[in-house]
Amino acid sequence: METDGKRTDGNGTNRKEAERKIASPTFAGILWSFLKLAPISFGGGYAIFPALEKEMIANRGWMDDRELAESLSLAAAAPGGVGVNAAFLIGYRLKGIWGAVAAGIGAIVPTFAIVLGLFLIYQRTGDSPKVRAALGGVTWGIVTLILFAALRIGRSAIxxxxxxxxxxxxxxxxxxxxxxxxxxxxxxxxxxxxxxxxxxxxxxxxxxxxxxxxxxxxxxxxxxxx
Amino acid sequence: MGTLFLFFLRLGFVSFGGGYALIPMIEQESARQGWMTQDAFLNAVTVAGMSPGPIAVNLGSIVGYRTNGIAGAIVAVAGLILPSILMTAALLLLIYRLRKQLWIDRLFYGLQPVVTALILFAVYRLGIGRLGHGAWGGQLLFGLVIIGLGWVMLVRYRMHPILILIFSAIAGAAFLT
Structure with a gap:
C-alpha cells in the first residue's frame, strides 16, 4: 500500500505533463485504443480494467484516476457487459456521441470475430487436454487481473x-x-x-x-x- | 430471426452484473425452440467463456450463428447490447447532462462499495468454478502461486496485463492436467 501510494503520486505529476502534451482524443484514436484492448478482455469486462487504466491514464493521458474509477463504477452498475458499457461511457466522456460510437465499435467487433472464429476452430478440432490445461491456467491469470481491478476501485470506494x-x-x-x-x-x-x-x-x-x-x-x- | 432478436432483446434488459445469470435462460430457450442440442450448447458455453468479451454476448453470437449464420449472430448481439446502450445512455444523461454533482457524489458514495463487492464476487465465482475441475488442492495451490506471481508482475514490475495471461496459459499447460 505504502509503495502503491508513492507510485500514484509519481504518476500524478507525469500525467499532468502528459495531459498538456497530448492532443484531445480523436475518433480514430479512441477506436484504435479499444480495438487494441478488446481482444484481451478474457473472462469478462473486469479483467480489462488494468489494461484500460494503463491505456487511458498512462499511455494516452486522456483521464485521471478518479474520472476512470467513476466511469468504471457506472459501467458495472448498468446492465450488460461491463467491458462494453465501460467502452461506451469512456468514449462518451472523451468525445461525446462519436466517442461512444468509436469505443463501442472498437470493443464489440474484435470480440465478435474472435468468438465466431474460435467456435469454428473448436467445432473442427474438438478439445485437447493441453489446450484445456492452458485455459485452466488462464482462468487464474484472469482472477489476478480482476483482483487488481477490485483493489483499484476499492481504493477510491472505501x-x-x-x-x-x-x-x-x-x-x-x-x-x-x-x-x-x-x-x-x-x-x-x-x-x-x-x-x-x-x-x-x-x-x-x-x-x-x-x-x-x-x-x-x-x-x-x-x-x-x- | 425475429424470435431470436426479441428473445435476446428481452435478456438484454436483465443482464445486470456481467451476464453469468443469463446462461441458464439461454439454455432453456435453446432447448424449447430447438436451436441447439444440449451437447452443442455446452460446447458453446465453453467457447464463449474462453473468448474475450462478456460471456452472455459471446454465447448469443454463437447461438445466433448456429441458427441463422452471420446475420443471426449480428441480430442476437444487437438484441443483447441494445438495452444496455439505452440504459447506459439514460444514466449518462442523468449524470453528465444534469450535473447535479452533489447528488452524484452521494450516489457514488454507496454505489462504489457495492461495485467493489461485485468484482470480488466475480473473483470468487471464477475461482470456485475452477476448483471444481479435478483435484482441488492442487488447483488451489496452483491458483495461489499464479495470483502471487501475477500480482508481483502487475504491481511491482508494472507489466502489461496480457503478459500475465500468456504466463498463466504456459504455466497451466505445463502444470495442470
Missing part, C-alpha cells in the same frame, strides 16, 4: 468505516445468493441517505462546508476524498 461496512455487507449478501440488481439499487439508496444525513450534520457545525466551496474548475472528482 474511505471510512461506513463504506467498508457497506462493501462487506454487499459481499455477504452476494455470497448468500441475493441478485446483484437489488444490491446495486440498495447500495445507491443507502449511500445517498447516509451521505445526505452526514452532510446535513456537517452543515450544522460548519456553514461553509467543503461541499459548497467546490465549484473550482470542471473537475468532477468526489468530495469524499478526505
Amino acid at each position: 474511505h471510512d468505516k461506513f463504506t467498508a461496512g457497506l462493501m462487506l455487507a454487499a459481499l455477504a449478501c452476494l455470497l448468500a445468493g441475493l441478485p446483484p440488481l437489488y444490491l446495486i439499487v440498495g447500495g445507491a439508496l443507502i449511500g445517498i441517505a447516509a451521505a445526505w444525513t452526514r452532510d446535513r450534520k456537517r452543515d450544522d457545525h460548519k456553514p461553509a462546508s467543503p461541499m459548497t466551496g467546490r465549484a473550482v474548475g470542471g473537475d468532477t472528482s468526489y468530495m469524499y476524498y478526505i
Whole structure:
C-alpha cells in the first residue's frame, strides 16, 4: 500500500505533463485504443480494467484516476457487459456521441470475430487436454487481473468505516445468493441517505462546508476524498 | 430471426452484473425452440467463456450463428447490447447532462462499495468454478502461486496485463492436467 501510494503520486505529476502534451482524443484514436484492448478482455469486462487504466491514464493521458474509477463504477452498475458499457461511457466522456460510437465499435467487433472464429476452430478440432490445461491456467491469470481491478476501485470506494461496512455487507449478501440488481439499487439508496444525513450534520457545525466551496474548475472528482 | 432478436432483446434488459445469470435462460430457450442440442450448447458455453468479451454476448453470437449464420449472430448481439446502450445512455444523461454533482457524489458514495463487492464476487465465482475441475488442492495451490506471481508482475514490475495471461496459459499447460 505504502509503495502503491508513492507510485500514484509519481504518476500524478507525469500525467499532468502528459495531459498538456497530448492532443484531445480523436475518433480514430479512441477506436484504435479499444480495438487494441478488446481482444484481451478474457473472462469478462473486469479483467480489462488494468489494461484500460494503463491505456487511458498512462499511455494516452486522456483521464485521471478518479474520472476512470467513476466511469468504471457506472459501467458495472448498468446492465450488460461491463467491458462494453465501460467502452461506451469512456468514449462518451472523451468525445461525446462519436466517442461512444468509436469505443463501442472498437470493443464489440474484435470480440465478435474472435468468438465466431474460435467456435469454428473448436467445432473442427474438438478439445485437447493441453489446450484445456492452458485455459485452466488462464482462468487464474484472469482472477489476478480482476483482483487488481477490485483493489483499484476499492481504493477510491472505501474511505471510512461506513463504506467498508457497506462493501462487506454487499459481499455477504452476494455470497448468500441475493441478485446483484437489488444490491446495486440498495447500495445507491443507502449511500445517498447516509451521505445526505452526514452532510446535513456537517452543515450544522460548519456553514461553509467543503461541499459548497467546490465549484473550482470542471473537475468532477468526489468530495469524499478526505 | 425475429424470435431470436426479441428473445435476446428481452435478456438484454436483465443482464445486470456481467451476464453469468443469463446462461441458464439461454439454455432453456435453446432447448424449447430447438436451436441447439444440449451437447452443442455446452460446447458453446465453453467457447464463449474462453473468448474475450462478456460471456452472455459471446454465447448469443454463437447461438445466433448456429441458427441463422452471420446475420443471426449480428441480430442476437444487437438484441443483447441494445438495452444496455439505452440504459447506459439514460444514466449518462442523468449524470453528465444534469450535473447535479452533489447528488452524484452521494450516489457514488454507496454505489462504489457495492461495485467493489461485485468484482470480488466475480473473483470468487471464477475461482470456485475452477476448483471444481479435478483435484482441488492442487488447483488451489496452483491458483495461489499464479495470483502471487501475477500480482508481483502487475504491481511491482508494472507489466502489461496480457503478459500475465500468456504466463498463466504456459504455466497451466505445463502444470495442470
